[in-house]
Amino acid sequence: MNAPHYSDLWQGIARAVPDRPAVITADETLSWGRLHAESAALAQHLSEVSGLRVRDAAATLLYNRPEYLAFTWACLAIGVAPVAINYRYRAHEVRALLQDSDSRVLVVPSSLGAVAAEAAAGLDVELIVVDDDDTAVPGATRYADIVVAGGDMPRQAPRGADLRLYTGGTTGAPKAVVWDLDTLLIARRQSTWGLIGVTPPETLEDAVAIAIDEDRPRVVILPLSPMLHGTAQSATMATLALGGTVVLHARARMDVGEAYRLIREHGVTRLVVAGDVLALPLAEAAERGGGLPTVDSIVSSGMRFSDEVKRRLHTLGDLAIVDMFASSEGGPYAFGITRSADDLPARLALTPDAVLLDEDHREITLEEGALGLVAYRGILPRGYYGDPEKTASTFREIRGRRYVIPGDWARARGDGTIDLLGRLSAVVNTGGEKVFPAEVEQVLLEHPAVDDAVVFGLPDARFGEAVSAMVAPAPGTDIDVAALLDFVGERLAGYKKPRHVFVRPSLGRSATGKIELARVKADAVAELAGAR
Structure with a gap:
């Protein structure tokens, strides 16, 4: 497969089906044409006004709003690394990540303007404010003014750029995992085209053709978990790569009842949850309502997702539950997929690029009872931004092959599935x-x-x-x-x-x-x- 770039693919879709809905909230619907226009205006501002160049960085402090998607597209279009910072962070935490990532722009809702202003004080960081209340942020640029001014984006995104995804799981402290945007869609081919049963396309033109095919059922996704997390980000970007529609709760605090209303009103087909934390209240809301008749898949990663909650969800619709074992540093290592309550208890099956290593970092056969470290040897990130020491300890060159080893031990069950045992440090x-x-x-x-x-x-x-x-x-x-x-x-x-x-x-x-x-x-x- 060649390496289609997200931005190039999204532009092809927007040109072909500009009136198709791209993003829906309770307050508005953005067509693909409008999302493209907003992203282009922001891309031109970031390059011509903010002065950002390829492999510079810009950050957001946004919850799940349409502007998050426009910002991501704008960054990818001009080769700037998008950095998503947790909107629950305090000013000193935001400041630390702005400095760590070398971000020179921060897009923030006005309701978090005071936090952003304190975090950016004394730094060479431009604040761009999205109006979500009446709070004024002195010295900031208004997002709405950028959009009104309009602009263009390069028809082809520059190569050599990256995406920086913050994680604290493997490193113990927030560090940015640097993914090469030239190969990111290839790394995510299974979670993009594989989940809809389509052979990954060989060319950009083929990818656009799949996305605009009116005879193919359209993916309509609602990420209940924040898009700043890897699973929701990847799943949302995949939906756009398929020409689908993203439905957003668009509030700083999750209201599962409101999310359920959006699911029913807009025919959501795919949900992203964070294990039982979101799946349980969703199941309760759906049990009180009319079930989940339009949902065909629920995706989760990195959180406890119990068989009992999965069982309840399976009774609410004809849906597959995809419980992934993955990390920001690589993977997916394994999938636990159930298509009905009869498939429970869920078992994690290793993906083709995942292996178990012994204590000498040699691959072992997956015979029953074999104990090893989970590792991944597929397409991997460059490493951690600005931290060669942590990069070397997590991304290992072993006998001429590069692996990511997050530190989790597993025991093979003898049938290709594993029991995950946890980190040696624990x-x-x-x-x-x-x-x-x-x-x-x-x-x-x-x-x-x-x-x-x-x-x-x-x-x-x-x-x-x-x-x-x-x-x-x-x-x-x-x-x-x-x-x-x-x-x-x-x-x-x-x-x-x-x-x-x-x-x-x-x-x-x-x-x-x-x-x-x-x-x-x-x-x-x-x-x-x-x-x-």
Whole structure:
């Protein structure tokens, strides 16, 4: 396959079907022609007024708004690296990423103008403000004025540009993964054309023809998770590459009821969620409403997505659930795909470019019980922006081949599927035995009284570390700790059974499903100290 560029493909679609809806919110519909015009005006401003050149960077502090998509297209069209910063960040966090990414422009809603102004104070950063309330941001350029002025974008995007996707998962601190835009669509070919059962096109012209084919069912996507995250970003860009329509909730805070209304009103066919955090309230809303009759696929990655919630979703429509194991640094490593409740429990199947490596970083055969590090050897990013040391530790050149090794261990099941065990850094070393928290968490979650669980190690004078768990009860139930431990002991080796169990009403997961493990451990230590 040649390397069609996102911007070139989107331009071909916009020229061919300018009146087709590209972006829909509760307040407006942007046709492909209008999205192209706004992106072109912004591209011209960034190049001629802001003075940005190929491989410079510009950032957004936007939630899921149409301007996010126009900004991304504008950057790609002129070879500027788009950088999405989490709109929940405080000023000092935003400032750190502006400096780390060398961004010279920040696009921000007026409601976050004060945060942006504080973050950019003293930096050579132009603020471009999207009006979402009446807040004035002194010295900023209004997005609306740029759009009214109009402009053009290059018919062919420059080569050699990149996209910088921030992640904290593998590195432990936010770092930008640098993806080569010349090959990004090839890297995402499976999640673009593969998910609709189409052979990836060989030329730009073929890609445009697929996208504008009126006889092909159109993808209509609603990303419930923020587009600044890799899965939602990739899925949304894929939808546009297929000539589809993006439906946006377009609010800073998620209202699942409103999102469900948009799903039904606009015939959404694909949803992006963040595991149970969004999938569970979606299932509840759909159960109260009329199900999910138009949805044919739900995509999630990187978050716990339980079989119970998947089962509920499968009863609400004829849909496939794609639970991906992927990272900003590469992949997808594995897919857990279920097409009905009969396919549960979901199993992760390694993708063709994913392998397991032993401790000497040699590929191993996937015989039953084989334990190895998950690695990926397909098209990979250049590395981390401005951090050659972290790049070298994550992207390994091994016997003439380049791999990304995020640090997750897995056990082969002997049929091409794996059980994901987690990071070695999270392993609990108890009396010389290694316990992978994910393995114990899975068993805890199988107990009907347990709604959520996290497993970790606590210091132990005799064993070094003691396997410990914090659990939250299912609604309307109480957890009998002794019975729960018996349940675990019947399914796992004795050394894997938690020695300490802490029961809490909730584990306090963030909006993206994360648990602050340091807080959990401190809470557990305090309870143990009080019991002595």
